[in-house]
Amino acid sequence: MPLIFEGRYMDWTSAQLRSLVELTRRGTITAVAEALGYTPGGVSQQIAALERATGWQLLRRVGRRVELTDAGATLARHAERILTTEAEAVEALERTRNEISGTLRVGLFATAAAEILPPALRQVRERHPGMTVRSRDMDVDEVYDAVAGGTVDLALGLDYPDVPIPRDPSLRVRELSRERFSLAVPAGAMPGRRTVSLADAGQLGWILPSAGSYYGRAVLTVCRRAGFEPQALHEVTDTAATLALIEAGVGVGVVTDLMLRLRPSCLDVLDLRETMERHIVVVCRSFAEHRPTIAALVEVLARTAHPGRPPSRTAAGPLNPPT
Template identity: 35%
Template sequence: MFDLHRLRLLRELKHRGTLAAVATALSYSPSSVSQQLSQLETEVGVPLLEPVGRRVRLTPQAEILVTHTEAVLERLERAEADIATSLSGLSGTLRVASFQTAALALVPAALNLLRAAHPALRLHVTQAEPEAALPALLARDFDLVIAEEYPGDPSPRPAELHQEDLCDDPLRLAVPAADDRDTRRGSDPRAELRAHADRPWVMEPDGSAARRWATTLCRAAGFEPDVRFESTDLLLHLRLVEQGHAVALLPDLVWSDREPTVELGQLPTGQRTRRLFTAVRAGRSGHPAILACRRALRQAAAHPER
């Protein structure tokens, strides 16, 4: 029978890419990880790794082993969930990752609900963008991720993950409140976008889902945006708009605890909302701590503070 600990190391290598990354994540030395994987190769009787430059990659036989390891680990997580369900109260630590606006608008209210209902449950919350958080969820760095999906840019849905819709968050054009140019409010939203084609824009960095969506939106309106400011911090986006330095595309969750301080305009039909969802590994979807956290987040999303 193959050693499960060594199989997990092989799986970690699949998700993290390098022996050094596996060693760092698990607090081992790279030589120890390499030695364990060499012993696994001896157990299996076929090569599991092959060199590619200074790195290694999994052989087809190693990929088969990782697939079976994923199934075993999912079953073990289901067993953990069943044990937790059999107990009278929730305890332990739940590791949650959330992008900025959800962390500001939804997480504190959810924490209040969980503290009242399950005082022994400890939540560890990390702010992380979905592009990094979802792979980390697969690598078991987190237990639950709050993520987003922009119009026309559907998120991958790996079979190993269980997604659940949280809420729809409207998206709007944000311009300085003192703006006096004709934005053609109430007419074609594309014309309103084009009215700001010659202005500086603030957007999220290249490669992000938000940036792809925003760029496509502007191009569909007939112009290439002059992006002078790039940041994942939407509060910085807001400040730049407030001070008249840029135009932005902001979600309504930015206003969860305040009245808007900038002028907001409608976007074209089909481009007006982003989908927020929670993702967990399939084996943990029935864990009572996951169920409780998802329930609290849904309540927070249904009644955002204002």
């Protein structure tokens, strides 16, 4: 992307500009590297190359961290517009084609990677053989920033009505499906029960997600509304690990049907009197929602993001059929 400024020929790349923009969003070289899939050294090299291209110092070291100089902050603001214009140009070019083809970068959380993406990719191969999908597993709370920053073209995420994720006007969020949470307990821990209140398990040890995550805050909000404070014995984000711990008899936790499909487990699943939901959503930038490849993939994802309820089992056999 060559430009001439004050008689100086500057030639930077989109990757260099994106590294700078992500640094304004995430604050550290390490966080930028994780977001973009580089090494920290690779990000530093991108910024150094950008400094050589512009002839300006963009970063300065303050103790053990770095911060943007005034020139770096100024360029970062313009870089966001440059990257947006570039993305809009790609959309315009796609519209000149008579077929849906091209490459899309998709961000998604672990459960979606295991249960939603595989059938979606099969449909993409059948319906749109000219489309290539490249996916990246990431923390579910980071997918919104990843889309806003252009790290990915679209992403599968989660939203919780009890703790909704703030809406960025530059993003479009489309709900694909809704899941209601149930209570998972060790086999035989609450015999004869099919429907319970969260407060009924208030004195039991809990396996909870990080309290700083949207998921963790949503669980805590619903429990407090039910009149108790859950005792977190284990703070676990990974769904398969959570199910394994419940199966081992060390605690209880909330689960959805999609979560239960990740790991066949011998545990009891009880319906909750309280309503706790999560919404599976797809996120893209607002100017790109009508881009042919994105629109096509969103429609495929919408058809595959409706999980069915798996059979829940204990060591004694099937448990808790729908009532």
